[in-house]
Amino acid sequence: MAQLIKVNPTRMELSKLKKRLKTAQRGHKLLKDKRDELVKQFLELVRKNRELRTEVEMKLKLSHEAFAGVSAVMSPQALEEALIFPKQSVVLEPSEKNIMSVDVPVFNYKMQGSHSDIFSYGFAFTSSELDDAVQGLSDVLSQLVELAETEKSVMLLASEIEKTRRRVNALEHVLIPNLQYTIKNIIMKLDENERGNTTRLMKVKDMVLNQNSRY
Amino acid sequence: MKKIACIGDKDSVLCFMAIGCSVFIAESAEEAAKILRKFASDESYPIIFLVEKYYNAMPGVISDYSERPLPAIISLPGASGSEGSGLANIKALVEKAIGADITFNN
Numbered sequence: 001m002a003q004l005i006k007v008n009p010t011r012m013e014l015s016k017l018k019k020r021l022k023t024a025q026r027g028h029k030l031l032k033d034k035r036d037e038l039v040k041q042f043l044e045l046v047r048k049n050r051e052l053r054t055e056v057e058m059k060l061k062l063s064h065e066a067f068a069g070v071s072a073v074m075s076p077q078a079l080e081e082a083l084i085f086p087k088q089s090v091v092l093e094p095s096e097k098n099i100m101s102v103d104v105p106v107f108n109y110k111m112q113g114s115h116s117d118i119f120s121y122g123f124a125f126t127s128s129e130l131d132d133a134v135q136g137l138s139d140v141l142s143q144l145v146e147l148a149e150t151e152k153s154v155m156l157l158a159s160e161i162e163k164t165r166r167r168v169n170a171l172e173h174v175l176i177p178n179l180q181y182t183i184k185n186i187i188m189k190l191d192e193n194e195r196g197n198t199t200r201l202m203k204v205k206d207m208v209l210n211q212n213s214r215y
Numbered sequence: 216m217k218k219i220a221c222i223g224d225k226d227s228v229l230c231f232m233a234i235g236c237s238v239f240i241a242e243s244a245e246e247a248a249k250i251l252r253k254f255a256s257d258e259s260y261p262i263i264f265l266v267e268k269y270y271n272a273m274p275g276v277i278s279d280y281s282e283r284p285l286p287a288i289i290s291l292p293g294a295s296g297s298e299g300s301g302l303a304n305i306k307a308l309v310e311k312a313i314g315a316d317i318t319f320n321n
Contacts, residue, residue, distance in 0.1 A: 152287035
């Protein structure tokens with residue numbers, strides 16, 4: 001139910017309220033468009049995110065299994081020793097992209113160190129399973145970074161959509177009906193005053209005529 | 216120099232060392248939360264991979280950073296296998312944004 005906004009029923013307030021209503025309606029339309037476009041972009045990203053995640057989880061499972069195999073044949077100390085000084089390191093260059101006024105991160109990455117040889121250990125004391133496991137994992141890396149980018153974007157977009165939806169609903173179901181109801185009320189009150197004024201004038205005119213006709 | 220951080224139990228994250236991520240070993244969710252807070256506030260790690268079981272154990276800490284563009288805190292399945300919570304999280308996000316999951320009917 002629309003509620004009356006507490007203002008004086010004057011012409012001044014009426015025109016102010018009318019202006020507010022116009023702004024609210026325009027804002028509502030814009031926000032609605034924004035929400036629709038956000039949802040469109042969001043759904044695209046979600047689909048991509050879901051595909052990526054399924055794929056990445058599958059590949060990670062494989063490489064975890066491979067590592068489990070490695071740790072079965074190598075001692076934990078030797079395994080740690082083999083991995084502790086990686087030959088390459090990932091350097092991220094984060095930047096930002098704007099999707100419908102939401103800043104989402106974009107990650108570019110570079111590998112530092114040797115490109116041809118990713119293995120940080122000599123082959124003498126390690127098993128060949130380790131080579132496969134490391135190779136497999138380094139193949140997932142680009143997808144991992146992409147997954148991070150998409151998933152973060154999805155999170156940010158989701159909260160932005162939620163906010164926008166709340167605003168749209170607040171405008172549509174609270175502010176705009178209240179404004180319309182108040183405007184209607186003020187117009188009715190002003191009209192009532194107008195009618196009261198007219199009848200009073202007619203009364204006075206009658207009284208004056210009566211007085212004049214006596215002479 | 217910005218890098219990728221991996222936080223998790225030893226079995227799950229040791230392998231990430233090999234591909235050049237910075238690895239932090241945490242044996243409990245509290246420890247992981249402590250490390251996470253330390254690195255999330257300074258911006259040297261834009262991407263933080265967190266093992267799934269720890270990710271699910273600290274929704275409060277995660278939500279503190281979910282509104283900011285950086286860092287991206289992403290859950291990954293650990294050595295013990297995926298619990299399916301990664302996909303469940305996506306589903307929850309869609310439900311939060313749209314009200315119902317309309318993308319799962321594939």
